Amino acid sequence: MNNFSYYNPVRIEFGRGTIAKLADLIPPDERVLMVYGGGSIKKNGVYDQVKKALAGRVLQEFGGVEANPQYATLIRAVEVVRSKEITFILAVGGGSVLDGVKFIAAAARFEGEPWDILEKNAEVKAAVPLGTVMTLPATGSETNTFAVISRVETRQKLAFGAEACYPIFAILDPETTLSLPDRQVANGIVDAFIHVLEQYLTCDQDAPLQDRQAEGILLTLIDQTERVLKDPKDYAIRANIMWSATQALNGLIGVGVAQDWATHMIGHELTALFGIDHARTLAVVLPSLLRHEKANKKDKLLQYAARVWGISDGDDDTVIEQGIRKTEAFFHRLGVPTRLSDHQVDLEQTAPIVARFSKQNARMGETQSIDAVAVEAILRASA
Amino acid sequence: MNNFSYYNPVRIEFGRGTIAKLADLIPPDERVLMVYGGGSIKKNGVYDQVKKALAGRVLQEFGGVEANPQYATLIRAVEVVRSKEITFILAVGGGSVLDGVKFIAAAARFEGEPWDILEKNAEVKAAVPLGTVMTLPATGSETNTFAVISRVETRQKLAFGAEACYPIFAILDPETTLSLPDRQVANGIVDAFIHVLEQYLTCDQDAPLQDRQAEGILLTLIDQTERVLKDPKDYAIRANIMWSATQALNGLIGVGVAQDWATHMIGHELTALFGIDHARTLAVVLPSLLRHEKANKKDKLLQYAARVWGISDGDDDTVIEQGIRKTEAFFHRLGVPTRLSDHQVDLEQTAPIVARFSKQNARMGETQSIDAVAVEAILRASA
Numbered sequence: 112m113n114n115f116s117y118y119n120p121v122r123i124e125f126g127r128g129t130i131a132k133l134a135d136l137i138p139p140d141e142r143v144l145m146v147y148g149g150g151s152i153k154k155n156g157v158y159d160q161v162k163k164a165l166a167g168r169v170l171q172e173f174g175g176v177e178a179n180p181q182y183a184t185l186i187r188a189v190e191v192v193r194s195k196e197i198t199f200i201l202a203v204g205g206g207s208v209l210d211g212v213k214f215i216a217a218a219a220r221f222e223g224e225p226w227d228i229l230e231k232n233a234e235v236k237a238a239v240p241l242g243t244v245m246t247l248p249a250t251g252s253e254t255n256t257f258a259v260i261s262r263v264e265t266r267q268k269l270a271f272g273a274e275a276c277y278p279i280f281a282i283l284d285p286e287t288t289l290s291l292p293d294r295q296v297a298n299g300i301v302d303a304f305i306h307v308l309e310q311y312l313t314c315d316q317d318a319p320l321q322d323r324q325a326e327g328i329l330l331t332l333i334d335q336t337e338r339v340l341k342d343p344k345d346y347a348i349r350a351n352i353m354w355s356a357t358q359a360l361n362g363l364i365g366v367g368v369a370q371d372w373a374t375h376m377i378g379h380e381l382t383a384l385f386g387i388d389h390a391r392t393l394a395v396v397l398p399s400l401l402r403h404e405k406a407n408k409k410d411k412l413l414q415y416a417a418r419v420w421g422i423s424d425g426d427d428d429t430v431i432e433q434g435i436r437k438t439e440a441f442f443h444r445l446g447v448p449t450r451l452s453d454h455q456v457d458l459e460q461t462a463p464i465v466a467r468f469s470k471q472n473a474r475m476g477e478t479q480s481i482d483a484v485a486v487e488a489i490l491r492a493s494a
Numbered sequence: 495m496n497n498f499s500y501y502n503p504v505r506i507e508f509g510r511g512t513i514a515k516l517a518d519l520i521p522p523d524e525r526v527l528m529v530y531g532g533g534s535i536k537k538n539g540v541y542d543q544v545k546k547a548l549a550g551r552v553l554q555e556f557g558g559v560e561a562n563p564q565y566a567t568l569i570r571a572v573e574v575v576r577s578k579e580i581t582f583i584l585a586v587g588g589g590s591v592l593d594g595v596k597f598i599a600a601a602a603r604f605e606g607e608p609w610d611i612l613e614k615n616a617e618v619k620a621a622v623p624l625g626t627v628m629t630l631p632a633t634g635s636e637t638n639t640f641a642v643i644s645r646v647e648t649r650q651k652l653a654f655g656a657e658a659c660y661p662i663f664a665i666l667d668p669e670t671t672l673s674l675p676d677r678q679v680a681n682g683i684v685d686a687f688i689h690v691l692e693q694y695l696t697c698d699q700d701a702p703l704q705d706r707q708a709e710g711i712l713l714t715l716i717d718q719t720e721r722v723l724k725d726p727k728d729y730a731i732r733a734n735i736m737w738s739a740t741q742a743l744n745g746l747i748g749v750g751v752a753q754d755w756a757t758h759m760i761g762h763e764l765t766a767l768f769g770i771d772h773a774r775t776l777a778v779v780l781p782s783l784l785r786h787e788k789a790n791k792k793d794k795l796l797q798y799a800a801r802v803w804g805i806s807d808g809d810d811d812t813v814i815e816q817g818i819r820k821t822e823a824f825f826h827r828l829g830v831p832t833r834l835s836d837h838q839v840d841l842e843q844t845a846p847i848v849a850r851f852s853k854q855n856a857r858m859g860e861t862q863s864i865d866a867v868a869v870e871a872i873l874r875a876s877a
Contacts, residue, residue, distance in 0.1 A: 112733040
């Protein structure tokens with residue numbers, strides 16, 4: 112195991128009716144900005160629950176944060192934070208809203224050009240305190256420091272992370288997820304599943320507990336997927352999915368081990384260029400990437416096939432291939448396709464992605480084995 | 495899944511050479527009290543590493559905290575904290591030292607009789623800030639709020655917990671564990687294993703991720719036990735054991751589920767009366783308790799036998815019994831006995847334990863099914 116630091120101070124309030132706890136979680140004299148997305152929270156009752164919990168407070172609202180939150184939108188929110196002297200930002204929605212709020216919170220306290228936080232990895236030393244009511248189990252953003260922000264005019268989708276951007280609290284009420292469209296439920300499960308694989312399917316590490324914890328999340332997501340497809344309105348199932356998505360990216364399964372994340376780097380480019388849902392880009396890239404990297408990841412791919420999918424008969428190549436096919440079938444079961452052509456994207460259209468990685472001299476993956484040439488091969492195999 | 499709150503702000507620094515990080519983790523103007531046990535840290539180099547990292551600081555020492563830390567000893571430390579105006583307490587050692595420090599930290603800020611914290615569950619609202627260099631993987635105390643304190647004159651061993659007692663940081667360097675006596679390594683593994691079972695082997699909960707996470711720790715401890723017995727000086731193995739012990743009692747696998755802890759309550763009495771090592775009391779109580787409670791815990795005992803020990807052939811009673819026997823054999827493999835008679839304790843000598851639980855009208859376990867009559871039956875079966 113490699114040396115590591117782990118620190119995750121997010122206070123989690125999980126379960127039915129927990130939105131009411133906002134009244135205690137946010138001190139009464141804070142000047143609060145409530146940030147949300149396209150307005151689904153007004154239909155499913157979450158907006159009303161938040162307003163009720165914070166009745167009588169100084170409370171501003173900022174709606175309209177997009178899926179793949181846009182830099183220009185967030186900069187407008189930064190101006191609100193400054194002009195209204197906001198002291199606490201509450202993200203109400205899914206990972207995009209929360210990622211947007213992390214950036215708003217950092218940018219509002221940043222001296223200099225906020226875009227540098229994303230493009231130049233400028234250090235974020237402070238942020239406006241923030242919390243979240245998370246209504247979409249997927250990104251794990253509720254218990255980590257990371258955010259991914261898009262800029263439509265330059266077709267960029269860039270990430271940053273800073274300890275100052277940890278939510279002070281995360282309210283997770285599985286009831287808020289019962290009204291999600293099927294597509295978002297499916298995307299969320301695939302996103303969480305691949306978050307685990309990015310940390311787990313790597314070169315071998317001698318970190319058996321992290322492996323078991325990762326496999327536990329994968330097995331749970333697989334089991335709960337069958338349950339939720341049969342019984343989409345069951346609270347207990349939604350609770351298990353929500354908690355699995357949080358555990359997938361709270362940092363714990365990734366401590367002390369090398370991590371990959373190349374699927375995400377390539378997937379972000381597919382979203383930036385073609386607007387494909389984040390999880391769906393990952394489902395396109397991952398299978399081809401695993402096949403391309405099967406020498407590096409051989410031991411872990413065999414372990415994955417055996418422990419997660421129960422496949423161990425046959426030579427190594429056969430077992431690994433069967434494990435990857437089971438993964439693809441799992442995504443298909445959720446209605447999530449695994450080919451670029453399913454998204455009406457031709458291979459030729461992906462040339463700018465390869466060019467961008469080439470220009471950056473990119474070396475991705477846990478052994479830095481994925482360069483622009485590898486990206487081209489992976490995208491071709493995913494065509 | 496039940497509603498739950500989870501908050502664990504301990505900053506973990508894990509790996510070789512991490513004791514040097516004390517220099518950054520403790521602010522330079524703190525007045526530090528370094529608390530330790532019987533002096534093993536002076537033999538294995540840990541003491542010197544701490545002193546080097548904190549060179550030039552205001553640093554007092556308080557050694558001699560016992561295994562099963564004694565109230566009278568800790569009260570002497572409280573006097574040092576007050577008289578020397580200590581602002582930070584550093585626990586260097588195992589779970590007993592850290593538990594002792596949690597109590598010292600709470601008692602030093604407590605108005606009133608400190609014993610009330612233990613006997614009357616008096617609320618602990620504040621504590622002197624504390625951190626730890628943990629040298630013995632076992633109790634999980636490094637990332638939780640709990641402490642167990644003994645009072646020799648009344649033969650009591652009592653627990654308390656308070657958010658103010660979370661360590662601010664926990665340094666976990668597996669190298670510090672290489673010099674542990676075999677008996678302490680074995681005790682630590684058994685202790686961690688049973689911490690998991692207290693949270694996992696309960697009535698059924700529909701919390702499949704918590705189950706998988708618990709099983710992951712159990713499977714890792716079983717695998718690493720075989721490895722450490724063959725190769726006791728291997729850093730990687732010690733690292734896996736240390737991280738497993740931390741994960742066993744950081745609260746994560748116990749969120750949203752009923753928990754048992756009756757084995758601990760009975761075990762504490764055996765330590766208080768007969769001075770048996772904590773882990774060894776648990777190994778005596780647990781198998782009989784599981785047999786006694788097998789109706790309540792049936793589904794989970796079947797799952798445990800199948801997933802952890804690979805046993806699923808036979809009728810339910812046979813599978814459950816085989817799972818419990820495998821557990822006993824695992825403790826024996828570590829040299830940890832499972833009978834009162836192995837500790838030269840006769841059944842008659844345990845009458846005061848039954849009497850104490852009877853007087854308290856105790857109802858323990860996740861379904862409150864374990865009363866004094868049950869304790870008597872469990873102890874008889876463990877004779």
